Amino acid sequence: MNSIFYYVEASVFCMILLSIFFYKTVTSIYLEQRQIFFAHAVFYLILYITVDIFWALHYKGVLLLPFLFCFLLNLLQWFLASVCGYFWFIFMESMRGARYVEKSRNRKLIFLPVWIASLALLSSYFFHFPMKVGRDGCIDNMAYYSYMMLLPFFYVTTTGLRSLRQYLREEQKSQERQLLLPALYPVIIIFAGFLQALLLDIPLLCYAYVLVILIYYVTMQDAHISQDMLTQLNNRNSLKRVLRNRFREPGIHQGFYFFMIDIDYFKSINDNYGHLEGDRALKLLADTLRTVSRRLPRRGCFLARYGGDEFILLCDCADDKAAFRIVQQIQQEAASRSRNAGAPYTIEVSVGYVRRDHTIRSAAELIRKADEKLYQYKHVKQTANRA
Template sequence: MLFFDMSIIAKYNKLSAKMDSTLTFYTFANALGLVIVGILLYFNVSRCDFQVKRQALTELFLSTMIYIAIDIPWTYINHGLLLKTTLTQVASSYVLAIAAIYLISSWLTYSFTISGKTKFDFKRFLKVIRIIDISTFVILALLMFINPDIWVEEGSITLLFYIIVFGPMLLTLGFIGTYSFIRSGQKIHYARKREYRLNGIGPFVLIVFTIFQMMNNDSPILVYGMIVSMLLIFLSVILFQTARDPLTGLNNRNQLERIITNIGKEKQTDKNYILVMVDANDFKHVNDKLGHVKGDEVLQCIAETLISVCQKYKERPLVCRYGGDEFVLFFKDTREEEIQDLQELVNAELARRLQGFNVSVSIGYAFWNGDMEQYEACFSKADENMYAKKKKFKD
């Protein structure tokens, strides 16, 4: 037993002698990164938010942790702390490259969820991303294992590896960041302007840290960049969670009132806004007959239908869930004739998506010039027009 204990101590001392202060610091930084991102992952899983967005962010945090975890043995192999041969170096580099690709594709998927796309669009996009990922894994395996000598030169990973792996990574990060900043400046995304800006900062932070990492491979600079980027993303989620409806992912009543208040502060009463009230017909019957779980699914489908139909407008409206089975659309710079067939379009799309459910909506609207003193009257008028449509439906 004593011999066994002494052998463990001897192995530990041998390993400690090999590890200089730089590698010790590198290990500590990666461990810290795993802990911090792990905490973010825990809070994200347990929080209440739109399912698709929470799922995408969970995968982003998980892919970040996988990359950080794989980076530790990769570094040990390349510094001789673990078995260092051409094969182990190429194999560990291949696994690290897969982790990097997965991280970037997860980031790209998450950026897609904040663009207001429907669940159907998200699933279709996710399939495309998965096909690209798998194809890249296969091609990279062929490139790296058919001729492993071109990836390792005199015991060190060649520049070609960093260009192949980190080059596309930097380009994709630049695309995500630029895409977010462009959308933050577009009028149709005025409700999510600050969210897009915050999500645009993270990729550029990681780009800077990645470049410094490539210049100094022995320092854990990239890990710190990942920590900062993930904290920025999670901060944006927490800051704007109060503006989102957790069931449908739409803007909620608070966000609508915040935007209306900001417009009122401009004190311009010559604007042309249209406030549209949307209410599901006989929704109580859906809950009573099919249960609240199916009722929630119907509400999600109504939300996705409203988003889908509103994409045809040049100036897309703010789409909100006001409460229960009531929704609000807020149009800017839109003419009345453009929305006169809105109810027919929404109900036709609902009939296609919810075959056999017999779900429809009633829609009423009113005009608002931007004067806060007239907003309540405008809201009441839209509500009154909507209930007039509901009465016709019941009759």
């Protein structure tokens, strides 16, 4: 009897923690679509734990439930676990920058397995297939837990593997942690789920879910500090930290190139098409820089939004000719991407770059020289256009 009260107390404690995460998320000033997905995952996890408490009380004989009610409780518990896994998948895919989850039609297709599996489980009440229903209305424990965890684990594992693949080729240092952690989550959840099936008196799966939510909540808060919310690139704080580290280790990071990029006539885009279109132009340029940087050696490559329409690229280049080829790639990719996106303008960019050598002794001097090169380039470009 003591074990069931411990189970309930531990579950209620987890619900309180999750409720705090849910409240802090939905009231955040940074609330975006992906945070809404995260909040949904937390909300359905709270409901799942609530139903799990009633099931545990019935299983231990503390709360006697009618046959049909017990079966529906099992069905609801499975459904909530699957919905939670679904929203976690959508959330993690949006964190990876996957655009397909933004469309309602795609999200409905991803949710389709939940409906199909729910109908299959419901049929067990009439046909005792695919699950065998006992005389008390409860489904056989081992078979039920295997079936209940199958779909949520599929969602979590799929997005974990996709995150791992992106981590292995990701150029964004600030995003590496956000990609590596989800790749490890399936290991935690699957291990806890296996133990939960063996040790029913301890809410191990509940602990595992709360641990994962806690880790990622902290990671999201860290992202607000080091990441630009509009473009999902590193922000100026991250840039300062990276430059500070590189100037502390001159022997290791000697000779890298510092590119400063901005959009030509960006004010005209805002004035003529509105600030929402201006935001889209910034996102398109951010995507351009991601694409170009993936073609470069991953080691030492770093992207950031410096402020306004100015972006930074740090990378290793063999010489000035190689650096100029990168400039050409950025310009060509930006123009092509804006045309393919159907934008009512073509994104043109100016780039100033400088090689960090022994004559440049500080990050401020490096930025100043790149800024001078940028405006020299813009002046030459404007003069040529007028001519």
